[in-house]
Amino acid sequence: MRRIAIAMLLFAPIGLLAQKLSKSDKALIQNLKGHIQFLASDALEGRRSGDVGEQKAVDYVIAQYQDLAIHPMGENGYIQNFPIDEGKRFDANAFIKINNQKAILDSDFFALSNSGSNNFNAHSSVALNEVNQVWFKDVNEILEENTSNPHFDINEWLVTTASQLKSKGAVALFLHNSGNLVDNIQFNKYDTAKALAIPVVYFTKQGYAKHFSDETGTYTIEAKVQFEHPTRTAHNVVGFIDNHAANTIILGAHLDHLGYNQDKHGLDLNNFIHNGADDNASGTAALIELAKSLIKKAPKNNNYLIIHFSGEELGLLGSKYWLDHPTYKGNFNYMINMDMVGRYDTARKLTIGGYGTSSKWSEILSKIPTTLLTHYDSAGTGPSDHASFYRKDMPVLFMFTGSHSDYHKATDDWDKINYEGEKDIVRLVQNIIKATDNYSKLDFLKTREQSMGKSTKFTVSLGVMPDYAFTGTGVRIEGTSQGKLGEKIGLKSQDVLTQLGDYKLIDVMGYMQALGKFKKGDKTTLIIKRASEEMKFDIQF
Numbered sequence: 001m002r003r004i005a006i007a008m009l010l011f012a013p014i015g016l017l018a019q020k021l022s023k024s025d026k027a028l029i030q031n032l033k034g035h036i037q038f039l040a041s042d043a044l045e046g047r048r049s050g051d052v053g054e055q056k057a058v059d060y061v062i063a064q065y066q067d068l069a070i071h072p073m074g075e076n077g078y079i080q081n082f083p084i085d086e087g088k089r090f091d092a093n094a095f096i097k098i099n100n101q102k103a104i105l106d107s108d109f110f111a112l113s114n115s116g117s118n119n120f121n122a123h124s125s126v127a128l129n130e131v132n133q134v135w136f137k138d139v140n141e142i143l144e145e146n147t148s149n150p151h152f153d154i155n156e157w158l159v160t161t162a163s164q165l166k167s168k169g170a171v172a173l174f175l176h177n178s179g180n181l182v183d184n185i186q187f188n189k190y191d192t193a194k195a196l197a198i199p200v201v202y203f204t205k206q207g208y209a210k211h212f213s214d215e216t217g218t219y220t221i222e223a224k225v226q227f228e229h230p231t232r233t234a235h236n237v238v239g240f241i242d243n244h245a246a247n248t249i250i251l252g253a254h255l256d257h258l259g260y261n262q263d264k265h266g267l268d269l270n271n272f273i274h275n276g277a278d279d280n281a282s283g284t285a286a287l288i289e290l291a292k293s294l295i296k297k298a299p300k301n302n303n304y305l306i307i308h309f310s311g312e313e314l315g316l317l318g319s320k321y322w323l324d325h326p327t328y329k330g331n332f333n334y335m336i337n338m339d340m341v342g343r344y345d346t347a348r349k350l351t352i353g354g355y356g357t358s359s360k361w362s363e364i365l366s367k368i369p370t371t372l373l374t375h376y377d378s379a380g381t382g383p384s385d386h387a388s389f390y391r392k393d394m395p396v397l398f399m400f401t402g403s404h405s406d407y408h409k410a411t412d413d414w415d416k417i418n419y420e421g422e423k424d425i426v427r428l429v430q431n432i433i434k435a436t437d438n439y440s441k442l443d444f445l446k447t448r449e450q451s452m453g454k455s456t457k458f459t460v461s462l463g464v465m466p467d468y469a470f471t472g473t474g475v476r477i478e479g480t481s482q483g484k485l486g487e488k489i490g491l492k493s494q495d496v497l498t499q500l501g502d503y504k505l506i507d508v509m510g511y512m513q514a515l516g517k518f519k520k521g522d523k524t525t526l527i528i529k530r531a532s533e534e535m536k537f538d539i540q541f
Helices: 023-039 042-047 052-068 139-145 154-167 205-211 277-296 317-324 361-366 386-390 419-436 485-489 508-515
Strands: 079-085 095-098 109-111 118-125 134-138 172-176 200-203 218-225 231-241 247-254 302-309 331-338 350-353 374-377 396-400 464-466 475-480 496-500 523-530 533-540
Touching: 023 042, 023 052, 023 277, 023 419, 042 052, 052 231, 052 277, 052 302, 079 317, 118 134, 118 172, 134 139, 139 154, 154 172, 172 205, 172 218, 200 205, 231 277, 231 317, 247 277, 247 317, 247 386, 247 419, 277 302, 277 331, 277 419, 302 317, 317 386, 331 386, 331 419, 361 419, 386 396, 396 419, 475 485, 475 508, 485 533, 496 508
Parallel strands: 134 172, 172 200, 247 302, 247 331, 331 396, 350 374
Antiparallel strands: 079 231, 095 218, 109 200, 118 218, 231 302, 350 396, 464 475, 475 496, 496 523, 523 533
């Protein structure tokens, strides 16, 4: 599940009742436990999209559906392949050594994403920039020299400077910032800018102090600066139960997780296996069991399309890809998404999102008995795959038992799942499906937008919903929250946020980090790009 705020409206719940488990409920609990223990085992290595662990999860789900004789509805049997662009990165064989000490990527340095590529050996002095040497520049000094120049742009300076230094015989340019002026030099893995004339490397304060502590000294520098731009293939799993009905219900859950935290979405900042028992082996298991119940005895007035998405953790990539390349085309009634349904307790309750996406949900849900304590959230957007379907004007429901201290950490393991609570959620979804069988196709209503914020530290927001699948520079938005700052200043869907105050916005993570620099009441400037036009807004949080 993505790191976004879940705004919840308290709805009067039905009291929690003690109950004796039936034989079928005991079997359901055992099945859920078996699925989750396998999917969240170390053998699946965290189910990172496009990696071997995800393929093992895909194979497991397919085996379940083959046993049930559920009809495959992918492009290749049950499978729909889709590409994941991993972006540009420093090549695994590239390196930088100073006095035979290897600098550490990210903590000591990073090569600019539009850096030139080359291998070089040099004896260089920080104080003397000479022919066939690495040259050094303190970015803070450059910024101080240009404080009164409103047209100064650090990226233009880098292009010009790299070209000039090449003409003077420099083999590379090493940058650092000795002061506190914001330089906005970042690595953008989706950078499409023309490569600079020579390799350009930025040293962090830590890295510069570590490797260049004696500014009058001479340093032996050996380096190989080059990049790779890999892609990998992820897999959606799609099955179909055909009742020859006019409308089709979509039931979904994502099967991917964080792997060894290679994509840096974990909150514990380590490279251990992130098994993702709750997120989202729990939803995957629940969907398998729902499919099992529907293939045995399904309400007949709808067909059922069952989709296990990959790429959710990378920005709802699998659900967006399926909608752009549907493997089944029909009249869709509504979509139910289950993401993190394994940690139910009476304090966090069960959130049912999407409550406002059809005028019928209130009537339908009010008639369904359940022992679960519930919150209802009207918004159709949010941090999981249902948002992709809402964007296509489809009523949605989102089942979610809440965040917890193990969210996006290596400690999200199978033994912390509330299997009896998850059993009740499966039964609730079964009853929703049964109840809607007596209705014709549900109407669709627009709702307020979810804005950002769950696992971040900032206290202000623009009130926008980012498009996580956007791979350009900046933050493209899908919409604004009603009554929030973004709507008030006139932001629109497809606007691209490029700068907030002094901070240029490379991607969503950069945007979140920039928000953390502001507090309520602060005034600043927001720069956006709308189509080909750049626009500026003076804002106050």
